Amino acid sequence: AQSVTQPDIHITVSEGASLELRCNYSYGATPYLFWYVQSPGQGLQLLLKYFSGDTLVQGIKGFEAEFKRSQSSFNLRKPSVHWSDAAEYFCAVGINNNDMRFGAGTRLTVKP
Amino acid sequence: NAGVTQTPKFRVLKTGQSMTLLCAQDMNHEYMYWYRQDPGMGLRLIHYSVGEGTTAKGEVPDGYNVSRLKKQNFLLGLESAAPSQTSVYFCASSTRTGNYEQYFGPGTRLTVT
Numbered sequence: 001a002q003s004v005t006q007p008d009i010h011i012t013v014s015e016g017a018s019l020e021l022r023c024n025y026s027y028g029a030t031p032y033l034f035w036y037v038q039s040p041g042q043g044l045q046l047l048l049k050y051f052s053g054d055t056l057v058q059g060i061k062g063f064e065a066e067f068k069r070s071q072s073s074f075n076l077r078k079p080s081v082h083w084s085d086a087a088e089y090f091c092a093v094g095i096n097n098n099d100m101r102f103g104a105g106t107r108l109t110v111k112p
Numbered sequence: 113n114a115g116v117t118q119t120p121k122f123r124v125l126k127t128g129q130s131m132t133l134l135c136a137q138d139m140n141h142e143y144m145y146w147y148r149q150d151p152g153m154g155l156r157l158i159h160y161s162v163g164e165g166t167t168a169k170g171e172v173p174d175g176y177n178v179s180r181l182k183k184q185n186f187l188l189g190l191e192s193a194a195p196s197q198t199s200v201y202f203c204a205s206s207t208r209t210g211n212y213e214q215y216f217g218p219g220t221r222l223t224v225t
Contacts, residue, residue, distance in 0.1 A: 032211065041219075043218040051215060094211075094213075097162075097206065102154035104152050
């Protein structure tokens, strides 16, 4: 069955440190891949997406993600975290227009 | 351009009461979705619609009904609320063609006591 796994429920990093959030998926074909961010009390905002082509994709707010087919992964990275990045991050797999599977989310805390 | 809006933002219901959540989008999107978000479970699809007058079940449809009488609106109904339906509900929309990207509303926090 198709699934999305975010192994880390909660991550704490210091402001200015680098960040990597992990995402693994289980799907037979190459899916469409997304990272969304949710600030407290808000809806989900798209950070970036991968459909095809260059496996390193750039998004908003200085985030990037790399698709690795051999590892079925789509990890999110940021070289230097800002306090405003504290939020919950969701990886999602688009299987078709009626079927988007979300991971359980990773909550990011940023220490001053 | 407001995007996706949801009404109400918060609601408290007693067990057995009914209510309707309204979702509206002004992007002329064909597809609309209702999700629920529960701690540690991400978002799960309740129902979706691929166009005016059509709806279909998602992953967790039991206890909910939906209607899409107008292209821009998607209603989610709870006929007899249960404590298990305490959740945050998100509406989303997307275009019919291409890239599956969904645009989300701000959510409705529902508590059933």
